[in-house]
Amino acid sequence: MFTTPNLWNKHGLMGKDGFWDRIAVLVSGLCLVHCISTMVFVALLSSAAGVLLDPIVHEVGIGIAIALGMFTLGRGVMDHGFIMPAAIGGLGLGMMMGAITIGHQGDHGGAELLYTMLGVAVLALGHDLNYRATH
Numbered sequence: 783m784f785t786t787p788n789l790w791n792k793h794g795l796m797g798k799d800g801f802w803d804r805i806a807v808l809v810s811g812l813c814l815v816h817c818i819s820t821m822v823f824v825a826l827l828s829s830a831a832g833v834l835l836d837p838i839v840h841e842v843g844i845g846i847a848i849a850l851g852m853f854t855l856g857r858g859v860m861d862h863g864f865i866m867p868a869a870i871g872g873l874g875l876g877m878m879m880g881a882i883t884i885g886h887q888g889d890h891g892g893a894e895l896l897y898t899m900l901g902v903a904v905l906a907l908g909h910d911l912n913y914r915a916t917h
Contacts, residue, residue: 871908877901
């Protein structure tokens with residue numbers, strides 16, 4: 783029952799109920815909350831910002847986003863055959879990865895935050911389109 787082919791078909795473990803797309807949108811929303819809370823913490827408690835701005839938080843987060851995006855958007859292409867949701871989601875992931883390279887130093891913190899939030903929104907749009915195409 784839990785063999786690899788059964789993970790991808792609609793009657794196996796990953797059915798067309800949209801569970802994983804909803805999880806991916808939730809994770810995107812959590813990323814957005816993280817970005818906004820970091821900005822608030824930087825403004826209010828500069829000592830707490832050091833933990834939230836640690837590069838490992840962003841590297842692990844983008845790793846989770848890539849894995850979840852590849853899984854859910856790739857499964858969606860296999861289910862419904864439309865590539866556009868995966869392409870839009872990939873664009874969002876690319877924007878998020880590009881934002882990480884900008885860095886927080888100097889005047890670049892605002893640009894990094896802006897591009898990350900735009901990337902998260904585009905990725906969430908890709909997951910929403912994937913969900914809609916499946917249902």
